Amino acid sequence: MMAISGKTRVCGVIGDPIEHTLSPPIQNAAFSHLKLDFVFLAFHVKAADLENAIRGMRGLGIHGLNVTMPHKSTVISYLDKVDSAVKFLGSANTILNRDGKLSGFSTDGVGALKALRENGAELAEKKVLLLGAGGAAKAIAFSFAQEAGSLCILNRVPEKAAVLADALNRMFGKKIVGGALSPSAVQKNLRDADILVNATSVGMHPTVNQSLVAPQWLKPNLVVMDIVYNPVETKLAKDAKTAGAKVISGVEMLIYQGAASFEIWTGRSAPIGVMRKAALNKLSNTGENK
Ligand SMILES: NC(=O)c1ccc[n+]([C@@H]2O[C@H](COP(=O)([O-])OP(=O)(O)OC[C@H]3O[C@@H](n4cnc5c(N)ncnc54)[C@H](OP(=O)(O)O)[C@@H]3O)[C@@H](O)[C@H]2O)c1
Structure with missing residues (x-):
């Protein structure tokens, strides 16, 4: 991982439960490979705290979030803009923060x-x-x-x-x-x-x-x-x-949906091979990941 600096951009995933998420190793491997000054963290956010968590995203200038269970649908009401897939599905799994304006996407x-x-x-x-x-x-x-x-x-x-x-x-x-x-x-x-x-x-x-x-x-x-x-x-x-x-395999969809989120946040082409390796490595170390 790049050294954390005063300019490091923060991305992350919110959900409940969250401890088994594969996203931090996958996204951090990609940031690191492209030497991007980004870091990706997991945040345990309970349903009752979702609104505050999204306020926190605006307030702290968190650059991007993945959203997982149980927030994918409820999060939409706190966003400024959503894409056509989110409108159809009624759920979002990716948020981009552009100068305090939050856009929601669905990358599945x-x-x-x-x-x-x-x-x-x-x-x-x-x-x-x-x-x-x-x-x-x-x-x-x-x-x-x-x-x-x-x-x-x-x-x-x-x-x-x-x-x-x-x-x-x-x-x-x-x-x-x-x-x-x-x-x-x-x-x-x-x-x-x-x-x-x-x-x-x-x-x-x-x-x-x-x-x-x-x-x-x-x-x-x-x-x-x-x-x-x-x-x-x-x-x-x-x-x-x-x-x-x-x-x-399902790992392919997992990687390409993560890659789509990565591209939304960074504007760069995702290093698929690096992300696949990180996902497989994590899955082989802990067979019970969700
Ligand atoms: N590879 C990836 O990137 C990726 C992304 C998202 C999800 N997933 C995986 O996809 C799976 C579904 O996730 P989801 O978010 O769509 O969950 P979900 O919204 O809870 O949907 C579960 C689906 O599985 C069906 N189902 C569950 N048990 C069944 C059974 N015994 N027999 C027949 N159908 C059954 C449900 O049918 P009913 O509607 O009839 O209950 C429903 O269609 C999970 O294993 C998840 O880990 C993978």
């Missing part, structure tokens, strides 16, 4: 899109099957909807998938479908899918032996992105690899 969707592209998979004309309709799934659906050939969203609570599909259809004028995440629906939709994204928490530590997709439904010409990054290789990812599919 662009992070997922970049993870796909930079790993050699294209979306145009492709049939995408998205499992999940929670916060991350919504962000992914928003960023994939415009480009994908088709998008099918399946969720355990089917109404959430249907509401999301309807909202995207209204926005993009496309035929996006939403339905119940049953084994038969997954199997049926996988038959002609090109890209499968698991955006549920199934397979995440500690239930690492779970997957919503039976191994025999996977095929070599499929791209499988599992956004769960703990463990780095989920059961779904292992099964997909065995089936000969192209696998993109």
Whole structure:
């Protein structure tokens, strides 16, 4: 890390809980690699203290923040400006402080899109099957909807998938479908899918032996992105690899969404390799990180 000086810019992440966050090692490795006079810290902010924390950001001139659970939605009311993704999702994960004016962004969707592209998979004309309709799934659906050939969203609570599909259809004028995440629906939709994204928490530590997709439904010409990054290789990812599919790990989305935040704060191109190494290093040292 660069020596802290009188000009060091402070960035950080706010959440509750926060102690398991991977963002400080990832962002500090990137600042350090580019010799930027920035430092990144984790702040434990309880829900009742959020407004004061954001006042503190203005008052102390904290340059940038990542926002994680449980503040992603509530933080919006304290910001001056938000991007189109934040408006659609009703949540923000990145704040930039420009001379006291706070702008909110959501980088999960662009992070997922970049993870796909930079790993050699294209979306145009492709049939995408998205499992999940929670916060991350919504962000992914928003960023994939415009480009994908088709998008099918399946969720355990089917109404959430249907509401999301309807909202995207209204926005993009496309035929996006939403339905119940049953084994038969997954199997049926996988038959002609090109890209499968698991955006549920199934397979995440500690239930690492779970997957919503039976191994025999996977095929070599499929791209499988599992956004769960703990463990780095989920059961779904292992099964997909065995089936000969192209696998993109959740660490890729984690890095590219962090890279998007880094670029918003610094205006510089993020050193992806350095950030990936820092994330994998941290994940391999503490297998229980969230
Ligand atoms: N790689 C990255 O950068 C990145 C970024 C964000 C999140 N993530 C990971 O993505 C996962 C989801 O995060 P989130 O923020 O979207 O959480 P969330 O808003 O709580 O959504 C959880 C999703 O998982 C589904 N789900 C949970 N348990 C299930 C089960 N047993 N069977 C079927 N579906 C189940 C939920 O379905 P219901 O709606 O029916 O409950 C919902 O769709 C987490 O593992 C998180 O760590 C990764």
